[in-house]
Amino acid sequence: MTEIHHLHPHRHPAVPDDDGPLGYYQALEVAVRELLVEKGIFSGDDVRRAIEAMDARTPAQGARIVARAWTNPAYKARLLADGTAAARELGIDTAATRLIAVENTRLLHNLVVCTLCSCYPRMVLGLPPDWYKSRAYRSRAVREPRGVLREFGTVLPEDVEVRVHDSTADMRYLVLPERPDGTEGWSEERLAGLVTRDSMIGVTRCRL
Amino acid sequence: MRQHHDMGGLPAGPVDRREHDYALWEKRVDALMMLLSEPQRQLLRVDELRRNIEALPPDAYDSMSYYERWISAIAHTLLQRGVLTADELGRKLAEVEARGTAG
Structure with missing residues (x-):
């Protein structure tokens, strides 16, 4: 295998915008993209459209799902039975990934992580926050979830069971707070306005 | 043996809760993954992306940012599949670096 990262003679700091000099991996992105456009695999417009579509995926989509489940018991039952289909009912397409909704109750708190990489319900919530992809979160969420939750200001009574869900490439979890x-x-x-991204990952609870 | 990316349950420090807004180049990398994975193209499977990320040596895995790992894995996948050749990628990369802009 060509070791692309080994070809790189020295490391550049990440550049926050596109006005500064290109870092190596930014140049690699440009090179790959331009070659694929030249080969007709996709167009520059396709790239722009894909970015716009991703930008349009925000936690507001998940909040709509949660608020519907809170107000409509039949929808909630469908959501817990088949999250993918329930999302589609609201016009949210989860593409090739399966969505699994897990319900928090007085006695059960669910927390979502991806220990192996960064699998996240991106088609519902958009791109994940940096900490979700961090070594600290991925390592500790499965071993000491209560400690991690405390760092997010979530202190659970001892009698509340904590269940941690380790996502996979094909199965993405959404917490129903x-x-x-x-x-x-x-x-x-109005209810949807209470539903935060973090509450759907399970690191916080919804509050008034 | 446990691989480097398989970090569940290992000791680690506090979670750094700071977040950054994704830069345009990071969104472009994301867009490349989405487009290459679409059913009409099927030039990248999520398993390939992961395999090429997980094949990174530990020091590279840790020092590269998230989307740096992704674009590296996307490029490897396209080379492995023969969609791109190492020669053309090397030439294009030199051209882009000489030009020095994303445009």
Whole structure:
């Protein structure tokens, strides 16, 4: 195998925008992209469209799923039975990955991690936060989840069971957080405003 | 033997909760993965991406940023599949570096 990273004579710092000098891997991205465009495998417009589509995938999509499940017991049952189909009902396509929704209750708290890489429900929530991909989170979430949760300000009573889900390339988990007390009669839209990205990863809970 | 990327359960420090907004070049790398994986192309499987990331030596795995690992793995996959040749990639890379811009 050509060791691309070994061809690199010295390391450049990551460049935050495209105005500065190109780092090696940024140049590699440009080179690969231009060659693929020249070969007609895709066009520059395809790349722009793919970026726009990814930018449009945000935690607001997940919040719509959660708020629907909170207000519609039949939808919630469908979501827990088949997350992929329930997302599709709301116009959210999870592509080749299977979506599995796991429900938090008074006695059960779910936490999602990907220890081997960074599998994340990206088609629902968009791109993952940096810490989700970090060594510290990936290593510790499965061994000492309560300690990790505490770092996110989430302190769970001892009698609450913590269940950690290790994602795979094909199976992506979405936490269905507990609906906060005091939200009786709220509209779906207003409820969706309470649902944060972190609560759908399981590192925090939804609050008023 | 446990491989370097297989870090579940190992001791580690506190979670650094700082986040950064993805740069345009990182989004482009992401777009390349999405486009190459689409059913009409099928030029990249997620397993290939992972295998080529996991094949990185530990020091490279740790020192490269997330999307640096991705573009490296995408390029390896395209070379392995023969979609690109090492020669043409090397030439194009030299051209881009000489030009010095993403445009």
